[in-house]
Amino acid sequence: MAEPSGTTNRAARIELDQRVARELRDRLPLVAGQTVTAITAEVPSYSGTLTGQMRDKIENAVQIALGTFLQLLEQSQAADRTQVNDPSTPLVPALEAAYALGSGEARSGRSVDALLAAYRVGARVSWRELAAATVATGLPAATVAEFAELMFAYIDELSAASVAGHADELASVGRARRRNLERLTQQLLAGEAEDVLLRSAERADWPVPQTLTVALLPQAKLRGALALLGEHTLESSEELPAGEPGEETAVLLVPDMHGDRRRQLARVLHGRRAVLGPCRPWARVSSSYRRVVRVVALGIAQPTDGEPLDTEHHLAELLLSADVEALADLRTRVLQPLAELPAATAERLTETLRSWLLHQGRRDDVAADLFVHPQTVRYRMGQLRELFGDRLTDPRSLLDLTVALALPAGGAAAG
The missing domain is CATH 1.10.490.10 (Globins)
Known part of the structure; x- marks a missing residue:
């Protein structure tokens, strides 16, 4: 020696x-x-x-x-x-x-x-x-x-x-533990069975938490975030289309940030262009990871240097984008009365109808939303009633219209 x-x-x-x-x-x-x-x-x-x-x-x-x-x-x-x-x-x-x-x-x-x-x-x-x-x-x-x-x-x-x-x-010992933690992290993200995860957690000497929350952020922002999080936070590098082109992305699995602690996690991730997934029971954290990946892939919103992009605030968009073709078909069917109109006219009436549905027919709110005079809203709604007839009072038709127009044309639901 x-x-x-x-x-x-x-x-x-x-x-x-x-x-x-x-x-x-x-x-x-x-x-x-x-x-x-x-x-x-x-x-x-x-x-x-x-x-x-x-x-x-x-x-x-x-x-x-x-x-x-x-x-x-x-x-x-x-x-x-x-x-x-x-x-x-x-x-x-x-x-x-x-x-x-x-x-x-x-x-x-x-x-x-x-x-x-x-x-x-x-x-x-x-x-x-x-x-x-x-x-x-x-x-x-x-x-x-x-x-x-x-x-x-x-x-x-x-x-x-x-x-x-x-x-x-x-x-x-440190190298062996790091390898075991890396293996555990990949198994958690892949959604392995709980008995497999428990054995891996024991090998890695990692205390099993009650919940885990996934956070996605640029690799360059990782060290600063880890310094503020608990020592049992897991990390992994992933190739996801988040952030700037060519920027490496890191995935964090943060223990026990449920309830009021979620605000604490948001404060830690402030200014780090992070995407925050839902809190899940620790062995089901793969669903939090899939949620984050889906939000990033759909481009529903872009992470910024301010508050983290919280996927919990975009559940409607996620639901509406679950079957993109079905939503597109629904939109085409419910807007069929506008199909023969000039494109510009159809677009104005579509946006007016969307705002009228979301604001529950409050004319002044619709006018403020569209930056037009209330009389303009009244005139356009008259046109729409002529085109749609009883469909603007039928509950089922109103549900279809609301779902179809919940997102602006060209938004996440478009693809």
């Missing part, structure tokens, strides 16, 4: 006779016990966790690490200078063990800060105890100083290896 560093070469400068080495080795169990006691007392993340068999295991690991350090000194003295960097040096397995320790701590949920704090405490306590032994054996001050420098360099290398293991584990 790691290559020996300068610590191995520098170890050759320390001269420890067998008596001193034996004194230090005899002290290792005490040093290990005091080190673990200090870590549990000073590092909150380890408080109450290093007990029983776990404590014995960690004390043994500390003894092995410090024993490896002494072995490093002894081997370095015996080795030829050309052999110091041999891969068989005890530093290699020590660094591999430290790397594995870092990976394990990441899997246990402890932070790298806690791990480094444990190393700092361990270095301080270990040096305090071993220094007392080196001084008691009568080592020269220069040798004791070199011993201290080498020991702290060794522990620095171990801590660096542990940090690397911690970071690699988190990166690996």
Whole structure:
């Protein structure tokens, strides 16, 4: 995993006779016990966790690490200078063990800060105890100083290896979780069965919400929106005809934005050219996605830099566009009395009839809507009554006319 560093070469400068080495080795169990006691007392993340068999295991690991350090000194003295960097040096397995320790701590949920704090405490306590032994054996001050420098360099290398293991584990777990979240998102959008979705949610460690709401927005606006939404919001990139030509589009699946929270979601998406789908039970969010896609495809309205385009405000247009050919046929049939008129005249009378239906015959409102004088409305309605006869009082005919003329000619219903 790691290559020996300068610590191995520098170890050759320390001269420890067998008596001193034996004194230090005899002290290792005490040093290990005091080190673990200090870590549990000073590092909150380890408080109450290093007990029983776990404590014995960690004390043994500390003894092995410090024993490896002494072995490093002894081997370095015996080795030829050309052999110091041999891969068989005890530093290699020590660094591999430290790397594995870092990976394990990441899997246990402890932070790298806690791990480094444990190393700092361990270095301080270990040096305090071993220094007392080196001084008691009568080592020269220069040798004791070199011993201290080498020991702290060794522990620095171990801590660096542990940090690397911690970071690699988190990166690996993060990549796996991202893949699982991406798979879950695609399954939700595709409308997979709920049991399939539940298994995927569990694999992705994603808490199942009560509802999900789809929001569509330009990819360039995504980061800002995500920063304001909950951490469990799902995202996906989709190729949909929304926004500017060539602009990439993002789909968000936002948890639990039902009821009054929908206004909160609208505020977050304000100014982001977003299209907002209906809220649905989480396993049925695919219907919210289909609604958004349909509104975008029909061009019922265009998202702007203001309020999000809320599909809930365009349900009538969606219904009327469900069968475009049927609506066109209905429009042709109910407007048949105007078929023989000049095109301009037929258009004016059609718009007048549409406004009269929508305003329930209120002449002044129709005049304001069409920007004409009320007398003009009266005149045109006279013409229409002559052309349509009893159909303007028959309930069924009025329903057909209202549906057929609910949207302006050339609007979403046209295609």
